[in-house]
Amino acid sequence: MLSTAQQAPRVQIVNTASLRGQMSSLVSLPEEAEALDDAARTLPVDKETLRRCVGDEEPFIADVWGKRAQVVTQGIPASDLIDVSDIDRMLTSQPLLRAELIRLVRKGDILPRGSYLRSLREVYPRPVDHRMTEVERTFEDLTHGIASPAEVTAAVRGGATLILQSAHWYHPPLTAFCRSLELALGHRCRANIYLTPGSAQGFGLHSDPHDVFVLQAFGEKNWHLEATPWERQHRMEPGLTDLVLRPGDVLYMPQGTPHRAHTQSGQSGHVTISVTSNTWRDVLRTSLLELLEESLPAEQLDAELPVGWLHDRGSTTGPTERLMAGLRTVLDDADSERIRSAHLRTFLTELTDRIPGAFATDHTLGFFGVNDTTRLRRQETVPCALFRQPETRRLHVVLGRRTVTVPDHFGSAVRHIAACGEFQPQDLSFALDVSERLELCQALVDAHLLLLA
Missing domain, CATH: 3.90.930 (Outer Surface Protein A; domain 3)
Known part of the structure; x- marks a missing residue:
C-alpha cells in the first residue's frame, strides 16, 4: 500500500x-x-441569450434554423452590448485598433487600408540602427498599422460604414454574449460591430458563408433580403424581403442568404454575430482519429510506408488490408454516444x-x-x-x-x-x-x- x-x-x-x-x-x-x-x-x-436572438428556441431550431430568415421584435436593445460611447472609446479615446480589426466600406467598395491607418512605429519605435526599405515600410503600414481616429471619423462622415471586426476578442459584453450563444448552439460564434452614417450603404447585395444574427443597438436600418438557399431549393418565395430593424430587433439569416442594408436619415449601429458551422465532416475527422488511436496499436499507425510504394502497388496491399480490417472493427464497436462524446471533447478543447x-x-x-x-x-x-x-x-x-x-x-x-x-x-x-x-x-x-x- x-x-x-x-x-x-x-x-x-x-x-x-x-x-x-x-x-x-x-x-x-x-x-x-x-x-x-x-x-x-x-x-x-444560458438559454436566455439564445432566446433573446430567436424567441422560442424549439420552433426556431425545428423550422427556421438553416432554412428561412426570421425577425424577433420588441426585444432588448443591443445597446447593452455596444453603444456609441463604446465605439468612441475603442477608436478615439484608446486608438490602438490594428489593421485586421477594422474595415471601412462605402457603396460596396472597401476603402484601402492606407487611407486610414498610421504606422505602429509611432507607438513602438524601432531601434535607431534599423533602416527600413520602402517596401518594408509600405508592408508595415498596410498590414501592421493602427487606425487613425481622425481619418476613420472623416471617412464615416463621408458615408462609409465602419466595421469593427472580431469585437468578441476585446469587448467584454460581446465576449460573454458570444460564449453563451456558442455553448447553446454548439457552433463557434464571432462578433462584428457596424456603424453606418445616415443615408449610406456599406456592402451591396451579397451573401455570407455562415449563419448570421443581426442585433440592432441604436438607430434604424433598412434591409432587403432575397430567398434563402433552402427556399430556392424548394422553389419557395422568400419569407422576408424588405424590413426595418429598430433597437431591440434581431434578424436571423441562414448562410448563403443574399442581402443588403442601408440607412435613411439617421445613424445606425448594430452587432452581427457570425455562426461558423460545426459539421458532420468535423465530427468524423475528430472522432475517427480518436477511435483509431484508442483501438489500433501505435506501431501499426506510425509504421513507415514501404520504400517504392509510389510505383509498386503490391507493396501496400498487405498493410492496407490489415489497417482496413482494424478500421472496420473500430467502426463496428463505436456507438453514436461514443462518437458524440469524442467530438464534444474536441469542440470544448478548441x-x-x-x-x-x-x-x-x-x-x-x-x-x-x-x-x-x-x-x-x-x-x-x-x-x-x-x-x-x-x-x-x-x-x-x-x-x-x-x-x-x-x-x-x-x-x-x-x-x-x-x-x-x-x-x-x-x-x-x-x-x-x-x-x-x-x-x-x-x-x-x-x-x-x-x-x-
Whole structure:
C-alpha cells in the first residue's frame, strides 16, 4: 500500500488534449446516471441569450434554423452590448485598433487600408540602427498599422460604414454574449460591430458563408433580403424581403442568404454575430482519429510506408488490408454516444479561453487562500462537462483546454458547483469532507472555473 506521500493526488489539473482516448462517454455512474448525464449535457448553457436572438428556441431550431430568415421584435436593445460611447472609446479615446480589426466600406467598395491607418512605429519605435526599405515600410503600414481616429471619423462622415471586426476578442459584453450563444448552439460564434452614417450603404447585395444574427443597438436600418438557399431549393418565395430593424430587433439569416442594408436619415449601429458551422465532416475527422488511436496499436499507425510504394502497388496491399480490417472493427464497436462524446471533447478543447478576473482572483487568494467561508462564483464563460475514466474510477471535469481530474465520489459536488451561481466551500459538506472540498475548490480556481464572488 502506498504511503500518503506516494499516493496520487486526489485532484489534478491536466491539459485536455493529453487525455485523448482515456475518457469514456458522458458520465453515467449507476446510482445517479440520469442526474450526471443531464448536468454534463446542459451546463453551462444560458438559454436566455439564445432566446433573446430567436424567441422560442424549439420552433426556431425545428423550422427556421438553416432554412428561412426570421425577425424577433420588441426585444432588448443591443445597446447593452455596444453603444456609441463604446465605439468612441475603442477608436478615439484608446486608438490602438490594428489593421485586421477594422474595415471601412462605402457603396460596396472597401476603402484601402492606407487611407486610414498610421504606422505602429509611432507607438513602438524601432531601434535607431534599423533602416527600413520602402517596401518594408509600405508592408508595415498596410498590414501592421493602427487606425487613425481622425481619418476613420472623416471617412464615416463621408458615408462609409465602419466595421469593427472580431469585437468578441476585446469587448467584454460581446465576449460573454458570444460564449453563451456558442455553448447553446454548439457552433463557434464571432462578433462584428457596424456603424453606418445616415443615408449610406456599406456592402451591396451579397451573401455570407455562415449563419448570421443581426442585433440592432441604436438607430434604424433598412434591409432587403432575397430567398434563402433552402427556399430556392424548394422553389419557395422568400419569407422576408424588405424590413426595418429598430433597437431591440434581431434578424436571423441562414448562410448563403443574399442581402443588403442601408440607412435613411439617421445613424445606425448594430452587432452581427457570425455562426461558423460545426459539421458532420468535423465530427468524423475528430472522432475517427480518436477511435483509431484508442483501438489500433501505435506501431501499426506510425509504421513507415514501404520504400517504392509510389510505383509498386503490391507493396501496400498487405498493410492496407490489415489497417482496413482494424478500421472496420473500430467502426463496428463505436456507438453514436461514443462518437458524440469524442467530438464534444474536441469542440470544448478548441474553444478560446475566456477567463476575465483571473489575475484579480489570484492576487487576493495569494494572500488568504481558499477557506471554508470564501465566497466563490462560477465563471460563466468557461465550459464545463463531465466524463468518466472507468478503469480508474475518476471523473474528468473538462473546462475547455484544461481538465480537472477527481475521484468518482466528487461528482455530486462538481455538479453542484457547475449549476450554482455563488457558493462557499462549506456548502459542499453534503458530499465532501473539509480537506476534499478545499482541495477541489482550489483546483477549480486554478483551472479558472471559479472566481472570487
